[in-house]
Amino acid sequence: MFEIDAHLRENVRQLGELLGEVIRSHLGADMLARIERIRLGAKSARQGSDEGAKVLQQALAELDDEQVVQVARAFNQFLNLANISEQYQRIRRLRDGEEARFEDRVLSELLARLQQAGHESSALAQQLAKLEIELVLTAHPTEVSRRTLIQKYDAISEQLAWRDHNDLTPAELSRCRDRLARLIASAWHTDEIRHERPTPVDEAKWGFAVIENSLWQAVPNYLRKIDQTLQDSIGERLPLDAAPVRIASWMGGDRDGNPNVTATVTREVLLLARWMAADLYLRDVDGLAAELSMHAASKALLAQAGDSREPYRAVLKQLRERLRVTRQWAQDALHADIPAPAQVLSDNAELLAPLQLCYDSLKASGLGLIADGHLTDTLRRVATFGLFLVRLDLRQESTRHSQAVSEITQFLGLGDYSQWTEAKRQSFLLKELENPRPLLPGHFRATPDTAEVLATCKVAAEAPAGALGSYVISMAGAPSDVLAVQLLLKEAGLQRPMRVVPLFETLDDLEFAGKCINTLLGLDGYRRRLAGPQEVMIGYSDSSKDAGTLAATWAQYRAQERLVQVCRNHEVELILFHGRGGTVGRGGGPAHAAILSQPPGSVAGRFRVTEQGEMIRFKFGLPELAVQSLEMYVAAVLEATLAPPKPPKPAWRKLMDQLAEQGVEAYRGVVRGEPTFVDYFRQATPEQELGRLPLGSRPAKRRAGGIESLRAIPWIFAWTQTRLMLPSWLGWEVALEQALADGHGKTLQAMRAQWPFFRTRIDMLEMVLAKADASIARLYDERLVADEHKALGESLRQRLQRMQQVVLTLTGQTELLQASPDIRAALTVRDSYLDPLHLLQAELLARSRQQQGALDSPVERALLVTVAGIAAGLRNTG
Incomplete structure (x- = not known):
């Protein structure tokens, strides 16, 4: 077919x-x-x-x-x-x-539609140039290939x-x-398998390799395409310093539940990034020095070059020497705490200035054709990657900070911070943040856990501002979680502002997110220290594990709406950071559709998102694919900014509330309510074996316990291996069946046709359901599951088949992915190779x-x- x-x-x-x-x-x-x-x-x-x-x-x-x-x-x-x-x-x-397919929509077509909608050409060019999209590369054990x-x-x-x-x-x-x-x-x-777990530094090096082998070439290429598209479509040029997409990383900075990421590791990764950046720029400058042999130059360049007959080479030679010193210092500093010599480049302006001087001179000398070649590419790399290659985020779980502050308050005889009310915590933290004297005496000796938290804050304080991104607090639930990190950073000596970002993950935390940020922005002390926009991270993985994807996605949507309104009321700009994974069960799916399905106003020229695991390789592993992916992000964020979707109708909201309520009840009824569920899960899937395998640097669990203690990744990964795909759809089947039975079929059809949020969710469900296979899941049960648990497996497979039928009813198809025959065909080809692997497994x-x-x-x-x-x-x- x-x-x-x-x-x-x-x-x-x-x-x-x-x-x-x-x-x-x-x-x-x-x-x-x-x-x-x-x-x-x-x-x-x-x-x-x-x-x-x-x-x-x-x-x-x-x-x-x-x-x-x-x-x-x-x-x-x-x-x-x-x-x-x-x-x-x-x-x-x-x-x-x-x-191009829908999710790869060409930028020129978008610009034409926006012009037809009344947007001025110059305004379009300005908006595109000032987009702030940040892709945060994360190392997760789903990338199993060496x-x-x-x-x-x-x-x-x-x-x-x-x-x-x-x-x-x-x-x-x-x-x-x-x-x-x-x-x-x-x-x-x-050998295709690792015999030892990769270290966090290994993972960071893998991320640097993606930049070196693909993104380093892709970035100037996609910016050239955008520049040409702007010229052809609206007669405007993209400024040389425009960097619509920048790259950040969690590799070596994400210590949430990963004891292998220490302050020492973070410092090493920061130095490795500086080494790699200097090495890559050295290659560019060597090439430019070979190319720019001409002598016609501006007075400014001649003054910098001295008496050289080849002034461009003279200026580039000076830069090359500083890059070599920078690279050598970064290498030496990996082994000893060595102060940076004066020649070490420490600010992007020092890297940019000589390159810009050469560019301006070539333009002024009538050599614009040469200026627009490799030199332009290098200038665009400087704008995107800067001197530090990537901005490294730090992430730690909220209780680690609370425990550290509790240890400090008890040492000082102030009581146990962990037992205080939220109001008392806020009062104490705000007072100490305003106090110019240090909180900790020199003779304070912390326990190992607290010492590690303080050491991480010290690394942040000592790192150049351009080397770090945000400090993310996982499992955040209160304003004091943010204030506590600010105080610990202050005690470590951080003098500059740093974005401290609460990550709202569970269903309850998502519901509380708007109130939490409203309280924070209402605190005078906090507001004075807020430098730039308020950043908030929305968790997809743990919220879906907690409540199922139906309730979680609706909670994420409503949380974003409330956050947009709160920040608007306080006249503060908002950056929403989306913690998406590769699968539907962790917020994954086609990025273009996902961006355009966000609530109106939530993508206002800014978008921050994690790129995780194997999806980094599939989207950015080859330069030409990376160009396509980067263009897609630019087009999607521009469209979501200037032509956001309309808010959902009241009737749709009411129905989504009902669906979410029924969905979470159905999901938790299985995951928490079935007394044999944990035993079944561990027998029917390779969950326990995955924990033993050397797939990544992180433990499979944050702590001892059952399903609630599992990280979202092995939770999803285990069900994917057996093709039941349970976390991606469980709860939807009950809620949608009930809605259809209650006569809401026409409303659901209208929601799918007119509301990007709902359409995207159904499309993602269709994709994951096409990959699901009840017969494969049954094979695992027959070989691995004890007789007393097999009835539960049969029940779950029946739910899967009901889910597939519901989606077919909503889409009006007779077969999943009927409207996407190329994708369906590719999956069909893979089955003859996948089926033996499942049986073998x-x-x-x-x-x-x-x-x-x-x-x-x-x-x-x-x-x-x-x-x-x-x-x-x-x-x-x-």
């Missing part, structure tokens, strides 16, 4: 053939034949063949532990090669100028692009095929639980390979 692009199908076929040749060479023809028999059996079984299902089951049952590893590796690599082909196909379509393999996959994509030229000779085509074969062989013979989980083997045993190794393969096949997994 669904057709796959012929070019994509051919790439998948050829890469698969090359992998088959590698497997035959390594493992022999018999093993390759066995793998192919498993694939064909899975494909036949998926199409409903009982014989195919028998062939598949028999072929898998015959495998010993070592063979299981190789079969799992084969299907894992097949799925990664399919991903590479799909990724390249997106790039190819962009090159061929094919029409960095060395990612580099090989990128090289395969480059070879696909090379082979796509239509003027290659037979000899060139043969050499290209040989290079592809070598790369695939190299990937096959590389269920079997491996059973063997692992029986053997309780070591992490380096064949069973445990094969299990991790299946985790990686399923993650690759489903893409947005956590």
Whole structure:
């Protein structure tokens, strides 16, 4: 029924053939034949063949532990090669100028619509230039692929692009095929799993590699495209210092529940960022020095260059020397606390000034064509990345700060802060914030936990302002949570303003968010210290785990509405920071649609959002894909700012209130109300095994306990591996069924047609439901779940099928993703590789639980390979 692009199908076929040749060479023809028999059996079984299902089951049952590893590796690599082909196909379509999809709407079309709506050309250009979009890269364990393999996959994509030229000779085509074969062989013979957990510094280096290998090139390229689009559409230019999108990071700064992120780690990551920035700019300046050999120059440049006959090179040589000193100091400071020499660049202006001087001189000398080349690209990088590459956020859980303040107040004989009322806490904190004397005496000796909090604040105080972003407080619930961090930062010696950002995560905290910020902004002492906008972070992961996605998304929407109104009343600008994950269960989904579905007024030229896990690689891992993603963010935020959606009708609000109430009741009725739910969850999914696997630097739990103590990521990840996708939809099925039964069908149809918020939620549900598979989930139950818990599993699968039917009713389709045949076709192709991995994983989980083997045993190794393969096949997994 669904057709796959012929070019994509051919790439998948050829890469698969090359992998088959590698497997035959390594493992022999018999093993390759066995793998192919498993694939064909899975494909036949998926199409409903009982014989195919028998062939598949028999072929898998015959495998010993070592063979299981190789079969799992084969299907894992097949799925990664399919991903590479799909990724390249997106790039190819962009090159061929094919029409963009909704979420990739071309900026020129948006500008034309905005002009038709009455927006002046100059105002449009000004608004675009002053957009403040910040993408915050976070390291989460959903990125299961090793960095060395990612580099090989990128090289395969480059070879696909090379082979796509239509003027290659037979000899060139043969050499290209040989290079592809070598790369695939190299990937096959590389261990695809980590044997040790990555450290937070390893994760930060992975983030820097994304910048070095992709975003460093993508940023000037997308800005050139925007500049050209502005010229063509409205006759305006994009200023050189415009940076609509900037990059921040949590890698090495997010210590919430992660004891591996310490003050020492944060300091190291800050220095590594400075080293990397200096190194990247050195490469740019070396290239510019080779290019700018001309002698015609302005008086200002000549004065800076002295008597040199090549004035541009003379000025660039001075900058190059300072960059070298900066890089060397950053490297030396990693090993010892060394003060920065005078020549170390410490402010963006010092980096920008000589480059701008060269640019202005070239323009004044009639050499604008040269100025608009590589020099412009470097200036745009300076505007975007600055001297510190990324702005590092710090994040810590609110109780860690409360415990630190309690320890201090008890030491000073003031009582136990943790037992005080909120009003008493605020009074104490505000008084101490205004007091010029230090709160802590020199002889104060903190416990290790408090000492670490204070050490982190000291690192923040000592770091340059441009190196840090915000200090985020997870599980914030009261104004005192913000004031406490401000006081701890003051005690550490921070003299400059720093945004301290409450993160509202649970359902109750989201409901209270508006009142909390209103109280804060009403405090004179707080208001005087507020430098710039008020930033508030909205949590998607934990709120969804707490209440289900239906109640959580409506609470997030209403919280944003209240925050917009509160800040408007106080005449304070607002930045909303969206803590989204890769999956629907954690607020994920197409970014363009998500931005345009926000409440009116909540995207006012500013947008901050986390980019997490494997989604960083899929959206920003290759320069051309990164250009597309960056353009999409700019277009979406510009549209949401200048043409926001209309507020929902009162009847829609009333129905959403009812849906949310029924949804949270249904969700909690299962997750909290079913007495055997925790046992079922741990038997039916690889949740406990995921906690043992070296997927990321963070523990799977914040603390000891049941479901409530789990991080949102393993909670989602575990259900994704079994294809039940429970957290993404549980609660919706009951609420929507009831609404339809109560005669609200026409209202729901109107909401989907006219309200972007509701339409986006239903579209995201449709996507996740297309990836869900009750028959796969049943296989896990049959192999792993005790008889007394199987009824619960059957009940949940019935709920899934009801959910799928409800969405079909709302969308008027006979099959999920009927309106998106390309996506449906891609999922169908993946099933013949995913199905064996699921069957293998269920079997491996059973063997692992029986053997309780070591992490380096064949069973445990094969299990991790299946985790990686399923993650690759489903893409947005956590």
